[in-house]
Amino acid sequence: MITSQARILVVDDQPRYRRLIKVNLEASGYEVVTASNGAGAVELAATQSPDLILLDIMLPDKDGNQACQEIRAFSTVPIIMLTALGRTEDVVRGLNAGADDYICKPFSAQELLARIRARLRRVQQIFQQETEAVYRMGGLELDLTRRRLFVRGEEVRLTPTEYRLIAELVANAGRVLVPSYLLEQVWGSEDNEPQLIWQAVHRLRRKIERDPSKPVYIQTRPGIGYIFLGEETGLDE
Numbered sequence: 001m002i003t004s005q006a007r008i009l010v011v012d013d014q015p016r017y018r019r020l021i022k023v024n025l026e027a028s029g030y031e032v033v034t035a036s037n038g039a040g041a042v043e044l045a046a047t048q049s050p051d052l053i054l055l056d057i058m059l060p061d062k063d064g065n066q067a068c069q070e071i072r073a074f075s076t077v078p079i080i081m082l083t084a085l086g087r088t089e090d091v092v093r094g095l096n097a098g099a100d101d102y103i104c105k106p107f108s109a110q111e112l113l114a115r116i117r118a119r120l121r122r123v124q125q126i127f128q129q130e131t132e133a134v135y136r137m138g139g140l141e142l143d144l145t146r147r148r149l150f151v152r153g154e155e156v157r158l159t160p161t162e163y164r165l166i167a168e169l170v171a172n173a174g175r176v177l178v179p180s181y182l183l184e185q186v187w188g189s190e191d192n193e194p195q196l197i198w199q200a201v202h203r204l205r206r207k208i209e210r211d212p213s214k215p216v217y218i219q220t221r222p223g224i225g226y227i228f229l230g231e232e233t234g235l236d237e
Contacts (some may be wrong), residue, residue, distance in 0.1 A: 006120055009050035010040040010165050011014060011067070012082065021054065024109045025116075028035075029032070031205040035202065038062035045071045052119060057083040057094060065097040072098035074161045076147075078119045081106075088195070098159045118188030125171075135170045135226075140217060142170050151208045160208070161186065165200050166208075168230035169218060178225040179221075190228050201226060 008030050012018045015036075022032045033048050035041045037057045046055060053071070054110040057064035068079055081094040091102050103115060135142040140150040147163055149156045158166065166185045169177065179194045187196055201220075205212040219227050 005029060005031050005050065007033065007049040008116065009033050009035065009041065009044050009048060009053045009055075011035045011038075011054065011059070011064070012056040013037060013058070014056075017056070017082075020109075024113065028113055030116075036060075038064065038067035041067045042070045045075055045077065050077055051114060051123075053077055055079055055081055055099070055114075057081055057085060057090070064091055065110045066095070068097040069100055072159060076106070076163075077159060077186055078123060080115060080119065091195075092199055095161075095196070095220070096203065098126075099144070100159070100161045101196075111119055114189070122186070122188040123160075135173075137170065137173060140170075142166065148206075156207050158204075165197075166204060166228075169226065173228045176221050176225045176227045182226070197226070 006056060006136060008025055010018055010032055013036050018034050022034060025032050031046055033045050038061050041055060050134055055064045055068060064081055072223045082105060083102055084105040101115060103112060105221055122177050133144045141150040169187050174178050177219045179197055183192045201218055205215050205218055209215050209218055221227055
């Protein structure tokens, strides 16, 4: 659960960026802890229990992607990557490592704060809305209380973004969900890039489908959106 004064871990090897981000976050009421390298990021993520992490990709010891993967081994804390690498493949690499969102440098304080508020708001909404419920459809079982997914009896490990996406799709099973709706519900703002959805769906299919190239659970309706169907009723895409 997010407290009234959220704690944010800022990881960047450039003192100027750390200082500017810290000043802006503290002015907005956040508690801030900082690290200058990947090892420090992993250690503080484990010991300080931050509510959100701002993680730079270009770090001197281990890059942000590696640090993100190590944090994901023990935490579902929201992670926003800070990167000067704006190429699609760089963004995809960060998302595949377990990041929830990314911001390309240089960025404004207003954009950064908006992304943080959206991410924290979404986490709070999920915490408040979760009830003791288990969805079972075909060979899939989603336990909303324990935030765990089982497919054909085997547990599937999900990133926080992947969990939010599958939960939204399952809760609306049989309905086509348009990209703007998913961006708002899963990422916290419909102003995010639609490619975030495509990449997250691609990762989910690789984890839950027998044949990701012929998805049964998560199907695309070209030009419209995505729909979740049970195993027995699903059709190949």
